Amino acid sequence: MASTVPELKPSSRLLLGPGPSMVHPRVLRAMSTPLLGHLDPEFLVIMNEVQGMLRTVFQTENPFTIAISGTGSAGMEAALVNVVEPGDKVIVCVAGVFGARLAEIVGRCGGQLVKLEVPWGQVFTLDRIEEALRKEGRVRAVAIVHAETSTGAQQPLDGLGKLCRDHGALLVVDAVTSLGGVPVEVDRNGIDVCYSGTQKCLSCPPGLAPLTFSPRALELVRARKHKVQSWYLDVSMIADYWADGKRAYHHTAPISMVYALRESLRLVLEEGLEPRFARHRRHSAAVMAGLAELGCTPNAAEGHRLPSLNCVRTPEGVNDEAPIRKALLADHGIEIGGGLGPLVGKIWRIGLMGESSRQEHVLAVLAALEQALA
Ligand code: PLP
Numbered sequence: 163m164a165s166t167v168p169e170l171k172p173s174s175r176l177l178l179g180p181g182p183s184m185v186h187p188r189v190l191r192a193m194s195t196p197l198l199g200h201l202d203p204e205f206l207v208i209m210n211e212v213q214g215m216l217r218t219v220f221q222t223e224n225p226f227t228i229a230i231s232g233t234g235s236a237g238m239e240a241a242l243v244n245v246v247e248p249g250d251k252v253i254v255c256v257a258g259v260f261g262a263r264l265a266e267i268v269g270r271c272g273g274q275l276v277k278l279e280v281p282w283g284q285v286f287t288l289d290r291i292e293e294a295l296r297k298e299g300r301v302r303a304v305a306i307v308h309a310e311t312s313t314g315a316q317q318p319l320d321g322l323g324k325l326c327r328d329h330g331a332l333l334v335v336d337a338v339t340s341l342g343g344v345p346v347e348v349d350r351n352g353i354d355v356c357y358s359g360t361q362k363c364l365s366c367p368p369g370l371a372p373l374t375f376s377p378r379a380l381e382l383v384r385a386r387k388h389k390v391q392s393w394y395l396d397v398s399m400i401a402d403y404w405a406d407g408k409r410a411y412h413h414t415a416p417i418s419m420v421y422a423l424r425e426s427l428r429l430v431l432e433e434g435l436e437p438r439f440a441r442h443r444r445h446s447a448a449v450m451a452g453l454a455e456l457g458c459t460p461n462a463a464e465g466h467r468l469p470s471l472n473c474v475r476t477p478e479g480v481n482d483e484a485p486i487r488k489a490l491l492a493d494h495g496i497e498i499g500g501g502l503g504p505l506v507g508k509i510w511r512i513g514l515m516g517e518s519s520r521q522e523h524v525l526a527v528l529a530a531l532e533q534a535l536a
Contacts, residue, residue, distance in 0.1 A: 175491075177518055178527050179499040180311050180471055181339070182361035182368055184517035185426075189366055192425035193418045200415045208424060209415070210406055215427035219341060219364075219435070220356060220374050222348035228404040229423055230371040230395065231416050234338040234359030237371025239267055240395040241334050241355045242305065244375075244383045248272030250302035253294050253331070255286045258312035259502050260336055264305045271391070273302070282504060283313045283473075285466045288321050295329040303332040303354075308346060309339035312502045314473025314511065315462035316344065323352015332379050338362060341372060342430050343442045343470040343515050354379040360419070363442070363470050365516025366426035369419040373397075426516075442469040445519045449512060450474070452528040456535060461509050470519070472512040477535065483507055486534045494530040 177184050198205040217227045230240050242264065246252055251274045254265040268275045276298055280286055286306065295301055304326050308317050319335065326333040332354040337346045341356075343363025348356050354376040361368035375383070375397060383390075383397055390396040394413065403412035430438060446469035450460065457477030460467055467473075476483045483500060484507070490496045499511035512527060514520075 174495055176496045176523060176526060178512050178514065178523060179497045180511045180513050181359070181515065183363070183365050183513055183515040185365055185367060186429055186517050188429065189422050189425045192421040193367070195421050197417045200417055201409060201411065205417065206409055208420060209404060212420060212424050212427065213404065215424070215431060216372050216374070219427060219430055220346060220348045220372065221350065222374050224348065224374045224376055226380050226397070226401055227374040228400065229420065230373050230400070231413060232371055233368050234357070234371050235263070236395065237338070237357030237359065237373050238264065238336060239392065240371070240373055240397060241357050242267045243271055243390050243392045243395050244397045245303050245332055245334060245355060245379065246271040246273040247386055247388050249274060251276060251298055251300060252302055253278060253291070253298065253304045255291065255304070255306040257284060257286070257315060258282050258307065258310040260307045260310060260312060260338070264307065264336065268305070283315055283462045285315050285317045285463060288325060291322065292325055295325065295331065301329060301331040303334050305334040307336040309337065309344060309468050309470060311339045311471055312505065313462055314468050314471050315466050316340070316468040318466070319351040319353070327352060332382065339468065339471055339515070343438065343519070344468065345439055348374055360423055360426065363515045364423070364426050364430065366422050367419070369416060370423050442514065442519050445514045445521065445524050446472055448521070449514060449524045449528065452524065456528070456531055458510070470513065470515045472514060473509050475509055480535070483510065486531070489534045490530050494526070496527055496530050498527065
């Protein structure tokens with residue numbers, strides 16, 4: 163019987179929300195390349211290439227630098243389920259939805275959660291975290307979000323790695339909305355565990371979570387008293403799957419996604435990290451200036467605004483912002499994000515990440531918003 167489901171023909175969209183971002187045609191082409199077996203010697207070379215490029219983008223020498231099969235949340239779980247053993251004290255810095263998700267996972271790991279909070283849109287000072295480390299005594303890890311997608315705030319990481327090390331704690335950083343668009347500098351910042359997602363500043367479809375562990379973090383994982391409760395995300399086994407020369411079967415890597423990530427990383431490195439970060443800053447400044455003209459005010463604290471995700475309070479008099487977002491999608495094919503949690507109805511989140519961070523996209527979204535607000 164013939165299928166009644168029509169051929170897939172999604173509408174054309176300009177993706178300027180909190181993710182996924184636009185994907186370069188080269189990445190889409192790479193995804194349609196014929197498959198290799200995941201243990202084919204040629205695919206093993208591709209895995210090595212991806213690892214090498216991920217190290218460059220994370221700015222790390224960590225041998226354990228891989229892509230977890232799963233989205234950013236799988237990276238987050240992989241980071242925490244490996245680091246946290248039942249009873250371990252973990253300080254989690256919560257300034258939005260994704261900090262709260264970190265806290266939720268620590269609880270599920272049986273960790274003793276020490277939650278630090280600041281109002282959404284603000285960031286943590288080193289002093290605040292130091293005070294908690296002094297007070298709590300033995301702490302297994304400090305977990306923090308570098309780029310809080312729900313508020314548009316960029317958490318400074320300067321000095322945090324050293325502080326954690328001085329107190330014998332690991333530093334776990336969520337770089338889902340920063341990697342490839344904002345410097346993360348894993349080694350310089352002394353980050354022990356860092357994860358990201360492919361669908362933001364790397365401009366690849368969602369499906370893989372870049373992840374890196376410092377040798378110190380990996381050693382602690384290997385010395386665990388209890389088995390990691392997740393079989394799928396146990397990095398000691400995944401390490402053997404990605405280790406050159408070993409490649410012990412663990413699961414079947416999503417081949418087409420690995421092709422896509424390889425191509426998107428090639429694009430990042432062709433552009434160069436510094437020029438890419440500068441491009442994100444330039445287009446963020448432009449869109450924020452235009453949004454100010456439309457009566458929007460920045461949501462995140464001054465000096466701590468993310469260039470990859472531009473969050474603004476909606477203009478005065480706009481009591482219901484959802485119809486405006488709907489009009490942008492229906493009339494212009496442009497996707498932007500609304501607020502989450504306590505920010506529902508109050509903010510817009512305009513992602514200018516990777517391929518989405520282009521001058522023509524800034525102009526398009528500003529023109530469309532101006533029309534919708536008129
Ligand atoms: N962490 C942050 C900061 C995010 O922005 C997101 C997704 O938007 C995640 C984690 C979870 O990633 P995913 O939705 O790919 O599972």
